[in-house]
Amino acid sequence: MRRFGQMIRLKPGCEQDYIKYHADVWPGVLTKIKECNISNYSIYVKGNTLFSYFEYTGDNFEGDMRTMAADEETQRWWDVVKPLMEPLEDRKEGEFWADMQEIFHID
Numbered sequence: 001m002r003r004f005g006q007m008i009r010l011k012p013g014c015e016q017d018y019i020k021y022h023a024d025v026w027p028g029v030l031t032k033i034k035e036c037n038i039s040n041y042s043i044y045v046k047g048n049t050l051f052s053y054f055e056y057t058g059d060n061f062e063g064d065m066r067t068m069a070a071d072e073e074t075q076r077w078w079d080v081v082k083p084l085m086e087p088l089e090d091r092k093e094g095e096f097w098a099d100m101q102e103i104f105h106i107d
Contacts (some may be wrong), residue, residue, distance in 0.1 A: 003105065006097035007088060012047040014084035019045065028073035036064040044084055048086070052097060101104045 010018055022043060034042060037058030044051045058064050068074055082096070091098035 002061065004052070004054050004056065005100035005102060007100060008050050008097045009086050009088065010045070010050060010084055011050060011086050012064060015048060016043065018050075018084045022061065026077055027075045028071075032068055032074050036068045038064075038065045044094045050097075059103060 021083040037056055038054050039057060041054035042052065044053075055065075085096075087096055
């Protein structure tokens with residue numbers, strides 16, 4: 001199992017829309033997340049900063065992420081929520097949400 005922490009910002013004035021959409025995530029999107037071996041997924045907001053945490057339990061993360069990205073309902077969901085966000089300037093090339101380095105964990 002791999003743990004992920006990620007960050008991104010919301011565009012000014014988009015906080016309430018983003019929160020509203022995530023109060024009622026489309027069922028097909030939730031199903032695809034689970035099918036792609038993601039569990040224990042949370043998104044937190046403070047001001048215009050988002051932090052996400054999830055656990056990946058599969059054995060081919062890149063392949064599962066390609067599967068998720070190819071899903072039509074997930075693409076439509078992203079078409080709704082991605083315009084509300086602006087990636088961090090210091091993210092790695094190819095990232096939308098910026099991956100964070102885990103420096104401490106205790107079970």
